Amino acid sequence: MISNLLKVTCLTVLLVFVGSFSFAQSNYFKFSYGLGAGINKSYTDVYKGSFGYTTYGVLDFHVTPFVTLGLEAQYGRVQGGDIVTDPHNRQFINQYNSISANAKLMLGEIVDYDKSEFLYNIRGLYFGTGIGIINNKMTDIVRYKPSWASYDPGYGPFPGKDKSLNLLMPINFGFNYYIEDGYGYMRYVININAQSNFTFGEGLDGYNDSSAKFKNYSPDVYNAYTIGFRYFFGKIKSYRKTL
Template sequence: MTFSLLKTASLTVLFSFLVTFSFAQSNYFEWSWALGGGANFSKTDVVEGNWGYTTYGEINFHFTPFITGGIEAQYGMVQGGDIVTDPHNRQFVNKYTSATANLKLYLGEFVQYERKPVLDALKGLYAGVGIGVINNNITDIVRYKPSWATIDPGYGPFPGKDKSLNLLVPINLGFNYYINDGYGYVRYVINFNAQSNFTFGEGLDGYNDPSTKFKNYNPDTFNVYSIGVKYFFGGIRAYRKFF
């Protein structure tokens, strides 16, 4: 009987030891919202891209602390070309809005970062992809070459639409810097993000010229470099991770 009790106690202690080192448990908030902004740079059918601006707001549901799904809305200005320096004297300004659904995966989901300062500092690195729609609103565009153009002065109009909707696919790479509240929960984040936005259609720059006359083989894109703040709220969930 004594041997049996000792055996049972030993197995219980061993099991508890293994569980302690095989699992990490923490609590986290289910939801977060974020606001931010930054600069964007275009790459479209005009020869030269240019800098614009982007502002955004988003709301995310946290499946775990390091897997999120969310909705992002953007408003900004994308521009490109230059009526003087562009070979075809083209330029445009697009005051756009967009809405996308996004999924993001963080490094913290895949590494054991407890008691490892380097990994703990890097756990906020993430990559993500999404899909949505962009509403293009061309507010300034060259449809006719100026009379002083070197080649084909007065040529036009360049075909295209001033208002259009296009499919949008954003790809995100970024980093979250986490800040705890007074109770030890992660409540705030400073976010740094680089986003490549691929549009499918010819609305981003407002030009839809035939490829026989202009090179037009790649999707129109714009890259956004932003900084933002994030706030966690909602119900608290337990996160148990097996290593």
């Protein structure tokens, strides 16, 4: 009788311990913030874009560990063209800043990664989009063709604004690599992200020329390729899957 009671007690304690451990592994922090930086490439009305830089800060609310709603602020330089090699002798440097609201969905939300080591390792893959505003500020731009231009020297001014606000739509594709803290929680993230930013208006390159004279048929875009670091914090919430 005592032996059976002891067995039942030990089994109960073991089940409680295992259940508690599983529950701990299924908890996550509701917020994260992060910083990052990288390069960007412009695709505008200017014949050829060139590389600039992007820095950013993010604050995310985690609906689940793999679904987020957040804010992202950027500061950087977008540039393109070359006064010597551009067919119209145009070039620009845009020292921009932007803010956007976004949503992201990660692979871990929609697949059963517990049964596959491969899916578990890539559960941080994600896609996202959002809406925001970009503040354009031209720190260098060619408004008049130089006197030595091979075609139509001295032409100008090229129409456009040195300062402007445009609507911005970012599209993100990236990967989060999760790092646990000493208690087994997902606490740190190394983030790799590719982002296409579609701007609506003619402010990104500072040129607003007539499409009858210049090719001007699509939104101005800059793609940013960044790496960053994020930290989870805030209240703890339970999740249906083991993390």
